[in-house]
Amino acid sequence: xxxxxxxxxxxxxxxxxxxxxxxxxxxxxxxxxxxxxxxxxxxxxxxxxxxxxxxxxxxxxxxxxxxxxxxxxxxxxxxxxxxxxxxxxxxxxxxxxxxxxxxxxxxxxxxxxxx
Amino acid sequence: xxxxxxxxxxxxxxxxxxxxxxxxxxxxxxxxxxxxxxxxxxxxxxxxxxxxxxxxxxxxxxxxxxxxxxxxxxxxxxxxxxxxxxxxxxxxxxxxxxxxxxxxxxxxxxxxx
Numbered sequence: 001x002x003x004x005x006x007x008x009x010x011x012x013x014x015x016x017x018x019x020x021x022x023x024x025x026x027x028x029x030x031x032x033x034x035x036x037x038x039x040x041x042x043x044x045x046x047x048x049x050x051x052x053x054x055x056x057x058x059x060x061x062x063x064x065x066x067x068x069x070x071x072x073x074x075x076x077x078x079x080x081x082x083x084x085x086x087x088x089x090x091x092x093x094x095x096x097x098x099x100x101x102x103x104x105x106x107x108x109x110x111x112x113x114x115x
Numbered sequence: 116x117x118x119x120x121x122x123x124x125x126x127x128x129x130x131x132x133x134x135x136x137x138x139x140x141x142x143x144x145x146x147x148x149x150x151x152x153x154x155x156x157x158x159x160x161x162x163x164x165x166x167x168x169x170x171x172x173x174x175x176x177x178x179x180x181x182x183x184x185x186x187x188x189x190x191x192x193x194x195x196x197x198x199x200x201x202x203x204x205x206x207x208x209x210x211x212x213x214x215x216x217x218x219x220x221x222x223x224x225x226x227x228x
Contacts, residue, residue, distance in 0.1 A: 004158070043204075044218070045215050045216070058215060092158075103161040107158050108156070
């Protein structure tokens with residue numbers, strides 16, 4: 001079972017470059033999320049999508065944009081990368097439309113370095 | 116704003132020992148609490164989810180408890196094994212925010228053979 005698949009696994013960018021992180025899930029989940037994980041800070045929510053066609057800001061949305069392309073895919077775009085965006089990015093999905101008790105399933109992460 | 120703290124940041128124990136990982140939080144108005152496991156270079160795997168109305172959940176050698184009044188949760192691992200070595204994170208979903216989980220920074224556990 002593939003679960004949640006993220007690409008790429010590693011990426012190095014120069015300041016000002018743009019890129020898109022891809023995420024796809026094959027569990028027919030309604031909700032999808034993008035988190036970043038920084039040392040000593042736990043995971044922080046960047047954006048989420050409760051269902052196909054909707055997106056909402058999380059705790060740290062500045063500098064990012066997202067697209068919920070269809071039910072399976074949720075992409076994260078950095079328009080002009082900054083060193084502060086060096087982090088590990090995780091995509092996650094969950095089954096329900098947000099009743100609150102659903103478990104999250106995570107991808108294996110993208111390690112991004114911005115020089 | 117909810118704050119979640121996990122102490123210690125790292126813990127080493129010999130194989131076979133029973134151990135407890137701690138998670139404390141500042142706002143008791145929570146919807147649920149989850150414990151996750153993270154292996155190096157991998158994503159997070161949900162281990163246990165405790166709803167606000169529950170006091171504990173068990174899965175195999177794992178038992179998680181929740182005490183909202185004291186702002187604490189513990190993850191008990193019985194008869195630890197080297198394969199339990201990983202980082203364990205707790206995350207809370209607050210009552211006023213159905214979408215956002217607040218994560219602790221995790222405890223890195225090493226079980227020595």
